[in-house]
Amino acid sequence: MQFTREQLLDAYHRMARIRAFEDRVSIEFSNGNVPGFVHLYAGQEASGVGICLGLGDDDWIGSTHRGHGHCIAKGCDVKGMMIEIFGKEGGLCRGKGGSMHIADLSKGMLGANAIVGGNPPLVIGAALTAKTLKTGKLAVSFTGDGGSNQGTTFEAMNLAVVLKLPAIFVLENNGYGEGTGVSYHCGAKDLASRAAAFGMPAVTVDGTDFFAVAEAMRDAAERARSGGGPTAIETTCLRFYGHFVGDPQLYRSKAEIKTARENDPLIKFRARVIAGALLDAAQLDAIDQEVAAEIEEAVAAATSAQWPSPAELERDVYVQY
Amino acid sequence: MPKKSYRQAINEALRQEMRRDPRVVLIGEDVAGGHGGSGEIDAYGGVLGVTKGLITEFGADRVIDTPITESGFIGMAAGAAATGLRPIVDLMFVDFLGVCFDQIFNQAAKFRYMFGGNARTPLVVRAMVGAGFRAAAQHSQMLDSMFTHVPGLKVVMPSNAYDAKGLLIQAIREDDPVIFLEHKTLYDTEADVPDDAYTIPFGEADIVRDGDDLTVVAFSAMVPRCKAVAEKLAKEGISIEVIDPRTTSPLDEATILESVERTGRLVVVNEDTPRCSMATDIAALVAEKRFYNLRAPIRRVTAPHTPVPFSPVLEDLYVPSTERIEAAIRASLGDPARIAAQ
Numbered sequence: 001m002q003f004t005r006e007q008l009l010d011a012y013h014r015m016a017r018i019r020a021f022e023d024r025v026s027i028e029f030s031n032g033n034v035p036g037f038v039h040l041y042a043g044q045e046a047s048g049v050g051i052c053l054g055l056g057d058d059d060w061i062g063s064t065h066r067g068h069g070h071c072i073a074k075g076c077d078v079k080g081m082m083i084e085i086f087g088k089e090g091g092l093c094r095g096k097g098g099s100m101h102i103a104d105l106s107k108g109m110l111g112a113n114a115i116v117g118g119n120p121p122l123v124i125g126a127a128l129t130a131k132t133l134k135t136g137k138l139a140v141s142f143t144g145d146g147g148s149n150q151g152t153t154f155e156a157m158n159l160a161v162v163l164k165l166p167a168i169f170v171l172e173n174n175g176y177g178e179g180t181g182v183s184y185h186c187g188a189k190d191l192a193s194r195a196a197a198f199g200m201p202a203v204t205v206d207g208t209d210f211f212a213v214a215e216a217m218r219d220a221a222e223r224a225r226s227g228g229g230p231t232a233i234e235t236t237c238l239r240f241y242g243h244f245v246g247d248p249q250l251y252r253s254k255a256e257i258k259t260a261r262e263n264d265p266l267i268k269f270r271a272r273v274i275a276g277a278l279l280d281a282a283q284l285d286a287i288d289q290e291v292a293a294e295i296e297e298a299v300a301a302a303t304s305a306q307w308p309s310p311a312e313l314e315r316d317v318y319v320q321y
Numbered sequence: 322m323p324k325k326s327y328r329q330a331i332n333e334a335l336r337q338e339m340r341r342d343p344r345v346v347l348i349g350e351d352v353a354g355g356h357g358g359s360g361e362i363d364a365y366g367g368v369l370g371v372t373k374g375l376i377t378e379f380g381a382d383r384v385i386d387t388p389i390t391e392s393g394f395i396g397m398a399a400g401a402a403a404t405g406l407r408p409i410v411d412l413m414f415v416d417f418l419g420v421c422f423d424q425i426f427n428q429a430a431k432f433r434y435m436f437g438g439n440a441r442t443p444l445v446v447r448a449m450v451g452a453g454f455r456a457a458a459q460h461s462q463m464l465d466s467m468f469t470h471v472p473g474l475k476v477v478m479p480s481n482a483y484d485a486k487g488l489l490i491q492a493i494r495e496d497d498p499v500i501f502l503e504h505k506t507l508y509d510t511e512a513d514v515p516d517d518a519y520t521i522p523f524g525e526a527d528i529v530r531d532g533d534d535l536t537v538v539a540f541s542a543m544v545p546r547c548k549a550v551a552e553k554l555a556k557e558g559i560s561i562e563v564i565d566p567r568t569t570s571p572l573d574e575a576t577i578l579e580s581v582e583r584t585g586r587l588v589v590v591n592e593d594t595p596r597c598s599m600a601t602d603i604a605a606l607v608a609e610k611r612f613y614n615l616r617a618p619i620r621r622v623t624a625p626h627t628p629v630p631f632s633p634v635l636e637d638l639y640v641p642s643t644e645r646i647e648a649a650i651r652a653s654l655g656d657p658a659r660i661a662a663q
Contacts, residue, residue, distance in 0.1 A: 094437030103436040115427050121396020128397055129404040155393025316438040317472050318497055319571040
C-alpha cells in the first residue's frame with residue numbers, strides 16, 4: 001500500500017500527538033489536576049491512526065472509555081480535549097462529559113463511551129444514516145477485547161450484516177478487559193474469528209504496525225463505501241499503562257510491560273519510514289517538538305481555564321423541575 | 322370529523338410524517354413482518370397491526386424489520402438520530418426495556434447534556450404498555466415512572482385517538498428522545514380525528530372534564546375510566562374535574578395546581594405500581610405547593626406493588642377499577658375535613 005509523504009507525516013503527527021497527550025495526562029492526573037477516571041491509549045496509537053487516517057470529518061467513529069487516542073486520531077482539538085479532561089469551561093463538552101465522554105460531532109466523533117460495549121449499536125446507527133441518505137460515508141466502532149464480549153457488540157454485528165451497513169468493527173485486543181486477561185475472558189481463540197461467524201470478512205492484524213492496520217482498513221473502507229457491508233478488524237497491541245491511571249498492574253508481569261514498550265508503535269513506524277527512505281529522522285523529530293509544544297499549550301489553557309458557571313448545571317436538559 | 326381508532330390514528334401520524342420528511346424511518350421487530358419467510362411481506366404490520374401498510378408505501382429501506390435484538394436496534398436508532406435520521410423505533414412491549422435500557426438511558430438520553438449541547442437525538446421510542454390482555458408479568462407493565470425518572474427523556478402517554486395522532490406527530494418533530502407509550506387496551510377505541518396532520522404540544526394537560534368538588538389526575542387508559550366515574554357521580558350532583566396530563570415529562574404542573582386550588586381535593590389514578598410513581602410524584606407536588614388549599618388527604622389509586630398476575634381474576638384486581646376509583650373519590654369527599662369546613 002502506497003502512502004504519500006504528506007500522509008506519512010500526518011500519520012506520525014497523529015500518533016506522536018496521542019503519545020504526548022497521554023503521557024502528559026498521566027502526569028497531570030498524578031499531580032491532582034485531572035478529576036475522575038482516566039484510561040490511557042499509549043501503546044495503541046497505530047491502531048487508532050491506521051483506522052482514522054483515511055476518514056473524513058463526515059465519516060463517523062464511536063469510541064470507548066479509553067478514547068483519547070481515537071479522538072485525536074479523528075481530528076479533535078487537543079486543547080478542547082485537555083480543557084474537557086480538566087473539567088473546565090471551554091472544554092469540547094463544556095466540562096460536562098470528561099475523559100470518558102469526549103465527543104465532537106463536527107469531526108465525526110460520536111463520543112467516547114463509558115459503558116463497555118455501549119458504542120457498537122450507536123455506530124451502526126451512523127452507518128444506517130449513511131446508507132439511508134446515500135452519503136457514501138462509513139462508520140467505525142472501536143471496541144476493546146473486553147467490550148467484544150458484550151451482547152450489544154454481537155447484536156450490532158449481526159444487524160450490520162443483516163442490513164448490509166457501511167460499518168467497520170475495530171476490535172482492539174490489548175490483552176485485558178480491565179484486569180482480566182483475554183485468554184481467560186474470551187472463549188474463542190481470537191476476536192476476528194468470532195466476528196467472522198456473524199457473516200462478515202474479519203482479519204487480525206498487528207495493532208502496533210501502522211501499515212498493517214491501514215492496509216486492512218483500506219480494504220474494509222472500500223467494501224463499506226461500495227455497499228459491500230461490514231468488516232471486522234482485530235488489532236492486537238499492549239497498552240503501556242494500566243487499565244486506569246494509578247493502576248498498580250499486579251495482574252501482569254514486569255516482563256510483559258517491558259515487551260509492550262519494546263513494541264512501541266511510534267518507534268516501529270520511525271524505523272520503517274527511515275529504512276525505506278520515506279521520511280527522514282529530522283522531519284520526525286520536528287513533529288515531536290511541534291507536538292510537545294501543542295500539548296504544553298493545551299495544558300496551559302486547561303490550567304488557566306475557568307470552572308463552569310453554576311448555570312451550566314441545568315443547561316441542556318430540556319425539562320427542568 | 323371522521324371517527325378513527327387509536328390504532329388508525331397512530332398509523333396515520335406515522336404515514337403523514339414519513340411522507341413529509343424522508344429522514345423519518347421506522348425500525349423494529351415485525352414492523353412489517355414476513356422478511357425471510359415463504360409468504361407475504363407486511364404479514365404483521367406490527368404485532369398488533371399498528372404499522373400495517375407502511376412498508377408497501379415506503380419500502381424496506383424506511384420500514385426496517387430487525388432481528389429480535391432490542392439493544393442493537395434501539396442503539397442503532399439512537400446513533401442514526403444523532404447523525405441525521407429521525408427514527409421511530411418500536412420496542413413492541415415496553416417490558417422489553419429490560420434488555421435495552423442502557424441504550425435509552427445511558428446513551429440517547431444523555432448525549433445532549435453529556436456532550437455539552439453539541440448533540441441532538443431526534444428519536445421516538447414507541448412501546449405498548451398496560452395490563453388487560455392476560456399477557457402476564459412480562460408483557461403487561463406500564464413502566465412510565467421509570468422513563469419519567471430519567472433526565473433527558475420526554476414521556477408521552479396518549480389516552481385517546483385524537484391525542485395519539487397529535488402527540489405522535491409532535492414527538493416525531495422533537496429534536497430530543499421521546500418515549501411514546503401506547504396502551505394496548507386503547508387501540509380499538511375511537512375518537513374524532515382530523516385527516517390533516519396536527520400537533521399537540523408537550524407539557525399541556527387536557528382538562529377532560531370540568532368540575533369543582535374534586536380533582537382527578539389520570540393517565541393513559543385510566544383517563545376514560547375516570548371520566549366514566551365522573552359522569553356517574555355527576556348524576557348525584559358531585560362535580561369532578563378530570564385532568565389528563567398527556568405527557569409525564571414535561572409535566573403540566575400549573576393546570577394541576579390551579580385545579581386543586583379550586584377543588585381542595587386530589588385523587589391520582591395511575592396503572593403503574595405505587596412507589597416512586599407518577600401518583601407519588603403528583604401527590605408530592607401538590608403537598609409541597611398547595612398544602613394549604615387541601616381540604617382532605619391526597620389519595621392515590623394505583624396497581625399494587627406486585628408483578629402483573631396472569632389469572633384473569635387476579636389481573637382484574639391488579640388494574641385500578643372504576644369501583645376503586647369511585648371509592649377513593651367518595652372517601653376524599655366524605656373526609657371529616659370537608660364536613661368541618663361546611
